[in-house]
Amino acid sequence: MPAHIPTERSFGLSVGSVCLAASALFLWRGYPTVSLVLLVVGGLLVGLALVAPSALRVPSRYWWRFAQMLGWVNTRVLLTLFFALVLTPVGVLMRLFGRNPLQPAQPETSWSPYSARRRNPKHYDQMF
Numbered sequence: 001m002p003a004h005i006p007t008e009r010s011f012g013l014s015v016g017s018v019c020l021a022a023s024a025l026f027l028w029r030g031y032p033t034v035s036l037v038l039l040v041v042g043g044l045l046v047g048l049a050l051v052a053p054s055a056l057r058v059p060s061r062y063w064w065r066f067a068q069m070l071g072w073v074n075t076r077v078l079l080t081l082f083f084a085l086v087l088t089p090v091g092v093l094m095r096l097f098g099r100n101p102l103q104p105a106q107p108e109t110s111w112s113p114y115s116a117r118r119r120n121p122k123h124y125d126q127m128f
Contacts, residue, residue, distance in 0.1 A: 008056040010065060012049025016042045 006076050019042030027035035094101070117123055 008060050009049045011060040012045045012056045014055060015063065016045030016047075016049060018042070019045060040094040 019038045023038035023042055024036045026032075026038060045056070045059075
């Protein structure tokens with residue numbers, strides 16, 4: 001089998017299964033026309049994935065290009081909203097209340113300088 005078939009097969013099975021599940025949901029919610037369209041698309045995708053996955057090469061390519069564009073836009077929009085609506089107000093509130101998460105909980109440290117013997121490079125010439 002050529003290397004591209006598993007990609008097209010997985011595309012057809014995954015997107016087709018989601019279409020079939022959405023078809024059942026729309027039928028249950030009382031939208032028979034939308035349900036029928038999704039049933040046909042989902043059945044076609046699953047059928048082609050099982051019988052002739054190479055026929056899904058072009059739809060799969062377009063689907064992934066669309067997904068990449070959507071992901072690019074979503075990351076910019078969602079990250080901007082997250083920073084503007086969550087992180088900025090939290091940071092402002094923390095500053096108002098004097099909270100600094102980067103400040104150590106204990107002001108004293110357990111750091112101690114090296115002894116004079118260890119500061120001498122000759123000490124490391126014969127470690128063992």
